[in-house]
Amino acid sequence: MALEGPVELKLDHYNKDGIEIVDVGGEIDVYTAPRLRELLIELVTQGHYRLVVNMEKVEFLDSTGLGVLVGGLKRVRAHDGSLDLVCTQERILKIFRITGLTKVFGIYETVDKAIEERKSER
Amino acid sequence: MTTVQVSFTPLPAHVRTARLIAVAVARRSGVDESLLDEVRLAVGEACSRAVEAHREQYPGEPVRVAFDSHDGRFEIEVANAGLVAPSGSGPASDPVAGAAAAPGFSLAVIAGLADDVRISESPAGTRVTMSWPLSGSLAAGSPA
Numbered sequence: 001m002a003l004e005g006p007v008e009l010k011l012d013h014y015n016k017d018g019i020e021i022v023d024v025g026g027e028i029d030v031y032t033a034p035r036l037r038e039l040l041i042e043l044v045t046q047g048h049y050r051l052v053v054n055m056e057k058v059e060f061l062d063s064t065g066l067g068v069l070v071g072g073l074k075r076v077r078a079h080d081g082s083l084d085l086v087c088t089q090e091r092i093l094k095i096f097r098i099t100g101l102t103k104v105f106g107i108y109e110t111v112d113k114a115i116e117e118r119k120s121e122r
Numbered sequence: 123m124t125t126v127q128v129s130f131t132p133l134p135a136h137v138r139t140a141r142l143i144a145v146a147v148a149r150r151s152g153v154d155e156s157l158l159d160e161v162r163l164a165v166g167e168a169c170s171r172a173v174e175a176h177r178e179q180y181p182g183e184p185v186r187v188a189f190d191s192h193d194g195r196f197e198i199e200v201a202n203a204g205l206v207a208p209s210g211s212g213p214a215s216d217p218v219a220g221a222a223a224a225p226g227f228s229l230a231v232i233a234g235l236a237d238d239v240r241i242s243e244s245p246a247g248t249r250v251t252m253s254w255p256l257s258g259s260l261a262a263g264s265p266a
Contacts, residue, residue, distance in 0.1 A: 027138065029134075029137060029170065031135050031137060060141075060162070062166045062170060062228070062231070063167055063231050066227075067227075091159045094159070094163075098231055098234035099234075
């Protein structure tokens with residue numbers, strides 16, 4: 001189900017091979033991050049503990065957004081789950097490198113590669 | 123000589139506006155295109171922290187941003203009332219997110235983006251100053 005939202009952030013999610021894929025588009029910052037946070041919390045509450053956040057259409061990400069992703073990771077890990085990212089944009093990967101979070105998150109080039117990696121671990 | 127000054131009500135919605143202005147002024151001042159993403163991110167971080175600081179203690183006080191170019195450098199100063207590290211609410215202080223949501227985390231991000239970062243605190247408030255080099259021709263003052 002596509003979720004409409006303000007111009008700055010678009011969110012959508014769907015299930016593929018038992019993993020919930022969250023498509024994010026636009027800018028994740030102090031203003032828009034709460035919506036992503038609420039969605040991740042909602043998905044975990046619904047019992048989705050294996051998540052892939054697709055950030056290929058994210059145009060901006062700051063530490064507030066990082067905090068939301070880290071929060072989501074912690075929530076799913078409390079249920080033995082996983083939260084991986086799909087991102088090839090250097091401008092977005094940069095903040096993960098600066099903060100050392102490339103060592104915390106699994107970051108993949110495509111959704112299918114992220115799914116394949118998780119399936120191979122089962 | 124200060125070229126542009128902006129002040130805005132401390133609302134998260136206005137942080138994006140400050141980022142857009144910062145990139146526009148940086149580009150006009152002669153900051154290399156390859157550095158503009160860093161400018162945008164660093165200003166966003168500083169303004170986000172300033173908004174969080176005001177939200178709790180000084181909701182009626184505007185956040186002030188000044189853009190200046192001199193001595194071959196483009197400098198941005200973000201000034202807010204109060205301390206840099208408030209105990210705020212919202213995703214920036216999500217207890218589950220832990221260290222990644224801590225206010226000091228954003229300062230670490232800024233330090234990784236600008237090669238010159240200074241933070242000064244006084245009874246009047248906090249100033250985060252950061253700068254980037256200007257590229258040759260525009261830094262010399264020739265028309266854009």
